[in-house]
Amino acid sequence: MTARVGKYLLFETLGTGSFGKVKLGVHEETGDRVAIKIMDKGDIKAHEMAANVRREIAIMKALEHRNIVNLRQVLTSANKLYIVMDLVTGGELFTKIYKHGALPEPLARKYFQELVDGVSYCHSKGVYHRDLKPENLLIDEATGSLKITDFGLSTMVGANTADDLLHTMCGSPNYCAPEIISGSKTGYSGAKVDSWACGIVLFALLTGYLPFYDDNQKTLYRMIATQPPKFPSNMSEDAKNLTNMLLNKDPTRRVTVEAVKEHPWFKQSSGSVENIR
Ligand code: ADP
Numbered sequence: 001m002t003a004r005v006g007k008y009l010l011f012e013t014l015g016t017g018s019f020g021k022v023k024l025g026v027h028e029e030t031g032d033r034v035a036i037k038i039m040d041k042g043d044i045k046a047h048e049m050a051a052n053v054r055r056e057i058a059i060m061k062a063l064e065h066r067n068i069v070n071l072r073q074v075l076t077s078a079n080k081l082y083i084v085m086d087l088v089t090g091g092e093l094f095t096k097i098y099k100h101g102a103l104p105e106p107l108a109r110k111y112f113q114e115l116v117d118g119v120s121y122c123h124s125k126g127v128y129h130r131d132l133k134p135e136n137l138l139i140d141e142a143t144g145s146l147k148i149t150d151f152g153l154s155t156m157v158g159a160n161t162a163d164d165l166l167h168t169m170c171g172s173p174n175y176c177a178p179e180i181i182s183g184s185k186t187g188y189s190g191a192k193v194d195s196w197a198c199g200i201v202l203f204a205l206l207t208g209y210l211p212f213y214d215d216n217q218k219t220l221y222r223m224i225a226t227q228p229p230k231f232p233s234n235m236s237e238d239a240k241n242l243t244n245m246l247l248n249k250d251p252t253r254r255v256t257v258e259a260v261k262e263h264p265w266f267k268q269s270s271g272s273v274e275n276i277r
């Protein structure tokens with residue numbers, strides 16, 4: 001028997017993340033295809049389930065932007081939460097970087113411009129992603145445009161212990177901002193944490209690898225906290241300059257995503273760039 005959620009029949013898994021599976025859903029009457037993220041209610045902060053999560057979902061439903069995956073509705077059962085979204089076919093940016101290595105600079109710029117457009121729109125609405133990475137950036141097959149997924153959800157999950165908290169704050173250690181690692185007592189800015197992650201994504205787009213990488217988490221965190229990124233010699237000065245502004249270790253001096261739009265490297269036209277598969 002095919003499992004179902006509301007009017008949707010569930011089919012294959014499209015992707016798996018740290019908090020849940022995303023499955024293909026097909027509407028039993030209209031044939032409409034959607035992506036359905038299935039989350040365990042046990043993973044969701046119990047006491048915040050009522051007010052905060054509902055609020056967060058309402059905000060996300062209200063977000064409307066060409067570079068943000070559209071959230072359509074949220075359904076619940078006894079122990080699961082189902083998030084129904086527009087289906088994005090074309091796969092993760094992660095896969096493209098993994099397959100091709102560094103992307104051609106015009107294509108890297110186009111994806112980065114789309115990322116910044118989507119993220120700055122959300123920041124203007126007071127929504128912070130906190131888990132930006134190429135696994136959460138999907139490329140729409142039909143239009144070739146980038147769509148951010150997993151938006152705002154990271155704030156709803158986990159955080160029962162200090163370790164959980166760090167895990168929630170840095171969905172992925174490689175993208176984790178230095179102020180989170182050092183455990184700022186005064187709290188931190190969701191906006192600047194997103195800026196940092198955009199810097200890591202920009203570096204990965206232009207080089208095909210991560211600026212901070214080590215199998216040992218302690219070593220990795222030390223690199224993030226203390227080492228400047230090492231750029232390959234073929235990277236343009238403008239691109240290096242922008243990456244350094246995003247990867248400033250001091251969040252108060254780090255550029256905001258909104259201000260990135262004024263940077264010369266960002267402002268260059270990406271023209272009509274060819275997509276890669
Ligand atoms: P998690 O919070 O567990 O990381 P995500 O929301 O990132 O979950 O979804 C996990 C994976 O599912 C993504 O990395 C992506 O490959 C796939 N996915 C997520 N949303 C969609 C979507 N709207 N359309 C197609 N695939 C998606």
Ligand code: MG
Nearest residue numbers: 017135136150
């Ligand atoms: Mg994810």
